[in-house]
Structures are given as C-alpha cells and as structure tokens.
Amino acid sequence: MTEHRPLGPPASTTIATIAHDVGVSVATVSKVLNGHEDVAPGTRARIEESLDRHQYQRRARRSPGAGRIDLVFHEFDTGWAMEVLRGAEAVTSVAGIGLAVSQLDGAHRPPQRWLDTLLSQRPSGVLLVLCHLAETQQQQLRRQGVPFVVIDTDSATSASVPTVGSNNWNGGLLAARHLLELGHRRNAVISGPPDVLCSRARAAGFQHAHEEIGLTVDPELVRYGSFSAGAGHAHGLQLLNRPDRPTAIFAGSDTQAMGVLRAARQCGLRVPEDLSVIGYDNLPVATWTDPALTTINQPLRDMAGIATQMLLDLVGGNGPATSRIDLVTELVVRESTAPPPAQPL
Amino acid sequence: MTEHRPLGPPASTTIATIAHDVGVSVATVSKVLNGHEDVAPGTRARIEESLDRHQYQRRARRSPGAGRIDLVFHEFDTGWAMEVLRGAEAVTSVAGIGLAVSQLDGAHRPPQRWLDTLLSQRPSGVLLVLCHLAETQQQQLRRQGVPFVVIDTDSATSASVPTVGSNNWNGGLLAARHLLELGHRRNAVISGPPDVLCSRARAAGFQHAHEEIGLTVDPELVRYGSFSAGAGHAHGLQLLNRPDRPTAIFAGSDTQAMGVLRAARQCGLRVPEDLSVIGYDNLPVATWTDPALTTINQPLRDMAGIATQMLLDLVGGNGPATSRIDLVTELVVRESTAPPPAQPL
Missing domain, CATH: 1.10.260.40 (lambda repressor-like DNA-binding domains)
Structure with missing residues (x-):
C-alpha cells in the first residue's frame, strides 16, 4: 500500500x-x-x-510518562497470564509508559460498568486478552479515541479489530503428526472449552493429521474441558479407565497435562512407556514436570509484545492497523512421548 | 491510641x-x-x-476512577508474582482504582531513572514487592505525597516503612518439626539467596527445631541458592550424590522443590519412600507435582491484599500506618513426605 x-x-x-x-x-x-x-x-x-x-515514529519511546495502557485479562491463571504480562511489560517499560492490569473473573465479555470505570481513567489504549467487546463497546472506545488490540487464540475476531493470535489448527496438527510418527494409532485429545474456537481448531488440526494417513480419531476420545489441571485429571481418569484406552493423550494446556500425568500415575501407567502425553503452551513449568512435557510452543510473550507494539502504533497515530497476525506454533519434544508399548495394553 | x-x-x-x-x-x-x-x-x-x-473511610471504594497505584515487582516469576498480583487486584478492583504493574529485572534496589519515570505518571501510591527504596528515594516519594507500602518476606525493613510479610522463621521451624516427627534425623535445607534475610530466617527456624530436641543440622546440608527450579535441581543433585545423603530436603520454594524432585528421580530415589521433600509458598502448582508437595503455606494473596488495603488507607489520608504485619505460615501436608526408609540408605 x-x-x-x-x-x-x-x-x-x-x-x-x-x-x-x-x-x-x-x-x-x-x-x-x-x-x-x-x-x-x-x-x-x-x-x-x-x-x-519510512520515518517510523517510535513515539511512545520518545515520550516517557505520556500515558498508560490497560491490559485486561479474562482471568488470572498462574502461568499463561504471567507470560502475556511479561511480553507486554517488556514493551511498555522500554516505551516508558505505564501498564495497568485488571481481570474479569473469567468473563469473556466485559461488563459495561467495568468499561465505564476503565474509560474514566483515560487510558491511552486497551489490550484485551481472551475477551471481546460488544459492538457498542467498540464504538464507545472509538468515539473516545481509545485504540484497542486483542490478544486471542480465537481467529473469529472481527477483521476490523487488530488481533494477535497463534495458529491453533497447526498446533493440533503438529501434536498428532508427532504421535503418529512414533507409531501411536489410538490417540485422545482433551481440548479447551468447547465454546472457545481455539479448542475446536486444535482438535480439528489433530483430527486432520490422522485423516492425512487414512485414520480417524475415535469420537469417544475427543474431549473438551477447562484448561485447568483438574479438568485434565478428570478427563484423564475417564479415558484411561476405558477398556480400549488410548496410548497417547494430547492435552489442551501444560497445566491440563499435569492433571493427565496425575491420572496416569493413579492408573499405574508409566509416562512415556505406557502412555504418551503432549501439553500445550510450553510454559516454564513444562520443563520441570515428571517427566518433562513434550508440548506445543505457543509464543505467548512474543504475541503479547507484538500486540503491545501494535497498540502503541495506534496510540501514536500510526494506523489503521487492521492486521490479524497469527504467530507460528511449534512442537517441543521432551520426555513425555515415546513409541507405544509393543504389546497392546 | x-x-x-x-x-x-x-x-x-x-x-x-x-x-x-x-x-x-x-x-x-x-x-x-x-x-x-x-x-x-x-x-x-x-x-x-x-x-x-470509627467512621472508617472506605475512600477508595467511594471514588471510582480516582487514581492508580503502582505495583512494582523486583521480577516476574511464574507463580509467586501472580499470587501477589491476584491479591492486589482483588482489592483495587473493588476499590475502583487502577493497578499498574512493572518489574525491575531482578534488581532489589530501584534505579533512580525508573523512579523518576514512575513519579512522572503521578501514581496515588506505590506498592513494592521484594524491593527497597534508598533513603533519598523514600524522601522523594514523601515530598511528592506518594505513600508506599512494601510486601516483603524480609523483616529487616525499616520500621518507618509500612510492610507486610510472613513469618519465615516459623515456616522453617514447622518444616523441620514435621520431618523430625516423621523420624528423619539427617535433613537438608536449600534456602533462598544468602543475602536475602528470609532465606536466613527459614534456615535458622529449621535449625532451631533440631536444637529443640538436641540435634544439629550438618552444616554441609545447609545450602543457599536462587528460588528457581534450576537451583533446586543443582543443589539436589549435589546433596543426593553424597555418600551420607540426607533422607529429607526442605526447599526454598515450590519451584525449587520441583527441581529437587527431578534430581531425586535422576538419582533413582523414590519420593517419599526414599526421600522426603518439602516445598515453600504453597503455589497452585504444588498440588499437581508428582508427588503432590508437602509445603509451607505463605499466604501471598492475603499479604498482597492487606498491603494494598494499607496503601489505600494511606492514599485516603488514614494513617500514619507504621505497621509491620507478618502473616502466619502453615504446614500443608500432601504426598512428598513420609517416614525415612527403615534401613539406612
């Protein structure tokens, strides 16, 4: 252009x-x-x-103290939100502007009262993590000249809203290909909540990799739940107590995978000898679980850093940035995956 | 009064x-x-x-949009900082005031340039986590009428600075008493960095519990390191490769304890059958390690909530709050501790 x-x-x-x-x-x-x-x-x-x-204007960097952007999480969890916070803070600290944080107690749609309070504090811009503004709320921000950017793994965000995400379908594909290459044929997926598009995309990518080689994933082995360890534990127990249990489980998050590891241990199954487990996100904790988790790296810090930079561009009048950026997901192989047991379990 | x-x-x-x-x-x-x-x-x-x-003035609650407090971490780690953030945000969100966050890349003394930038943004108050202002910096904040509160586990903070911490000495005492009651007599402690007073206090409490029953902790088994998993892993390997290895290790954090669990596994030792491990902090992850960690609960959310409330009191003109508040630490028994092996290892 x-x-x-x-x-x-x-x-x-x-x-x-x-x-x-x-x-x-x-x-x-x-x-x-x-x-x-x-x-x-x-x-x-x-x-x-x-x-x-291009006479690119590094405006925020040149005007310390110029303002504050608001980083809004749908909720604080332990690892995921901290990675996003690190990525955003790395940019705002260099730019010399403030970073305010808040969370919505798990709501994916901000209440109007919350938005009114936020706007009364006159932020320079708003960064929304896994939460979406209603159309009237978007208009409210535009009227007040407050740009906003969404960090999301859900590619359904309106094209008019600048969004940074990651390629979930590809993440599911990479996980399944790794298991299939190891020789696993009976594979389960525990994805995130069914009403979140990224959960569907990962499961779809996972299934597609099976279809590439003429296999189908048993629908009984496709589960949806929260990203918590508790959900991983509950689904893990259900899957592993089946007479036709899977030889591999792809979890929706590293935290969820920790719950699957617990379930495997309670069922007397060794990971990876009896069961392979793959996580998602590649949080720092994935290095220290027992065994260390093979996982899909979701570049959360980079996603947050880029989204923050996009927002600062918009705040500085550089735009319109109607971009939709998806960063690449990658397989990280550690200790929790191996070929399936030689004998059928 | x-x-x-x-x-x-x-x-x-x-x-x-x-x-x-x-x-x-x-x-x-x-x-x-x-x-x-x-x-x-x-x-x-x-x-x-x-x-x-007392006509207590819930001022902040009554004036939404009135301002912003700055929460300053010495660094972002994954679990610990998020607990503090949750505790602070729970109070500021109810009070309807903004919460800005930043971190000092691990520095325990804020650089002057950083403080100047922060003050240029006119915060209502400042909450410092594990970092301390120089006397001249404290005067600078007082001159500008910006109250501050410290969240710290280090009881050496000046009495004139309102501080919320927890009882580290007692935490070390509780950990050791638990091990001694289980029958362990050769116990190691990996504490935090040696120049942080809380590390010393925990080790001292640990040693005191031994002295109560006429024992001493082998000085070779008293270690100091960072609170990271990597430090726990390195010290764990050193301790467990000794010919006179300990039957129990008390770690400086749950994260560090995850490194010890890894070291035990690499040495072919089962936890808790061959080795008992105790963590510190009681972060959410302690429930999901393998085995789940016996740990010392440090009430981080409550510490942060109380510190934030104290700061809002000061911002609202309620003071002087020269208080030093230490919250109680408690033992949480899970799966990683048991009596020592019947035969000497």
Missing part, C-alpha cells in the same frame, strides 16, 4: 509495513524496536534502514 | 485500629472490607459496627 504513496504521511507506517518492506516477520521488527539481542546484525541493519526511510 | 481521643479525626483510623478494636486479625478486617464471603456472620457484624463507630 505505502509503496504507491511515497510521500504519504509517516503516520501510515506500522510495524507490518516495515516487516513487509524488509521481508521479515512482524516479530523480528518488534524485537529490533524493543532492543532485543537475538536479531542477526544484517537483518537488524535492514530493519533500522527501513524504519528510518 | 484512638481510644484516648474519641473525637479525633476519622483520618487516624486504619484497618489495624479496627482489627485491634474487634480483636480479630487485620486479614479478617480486610476480607470484610473487600466483600469476601469467608467471615463468620457474627464477626462480620462486629467489624462492620467498629468500622461505623
């Missing part, structure tokens, strides 16, 4: 513009903007050159 | 005044102020009566 108006206002330059110009990911541009070390010098130089050429 | 000046200004009433008047803990008063359910009806009525009689 910007190529056709080289004299256009610098206000139209976003990090997506720079990424497209240089031919790198938005994440890489964000790293350079935020002073991260892990960008190759040549790439860094090309990005810096493009930032200069 | 207030009893002697019944006509004194209501501004002198703090939650400590109310707690003393009714004969309950500050935590209980805080629960009533913040609408928690778990207070007996009779107690609640007496507290409400005292609040009315």
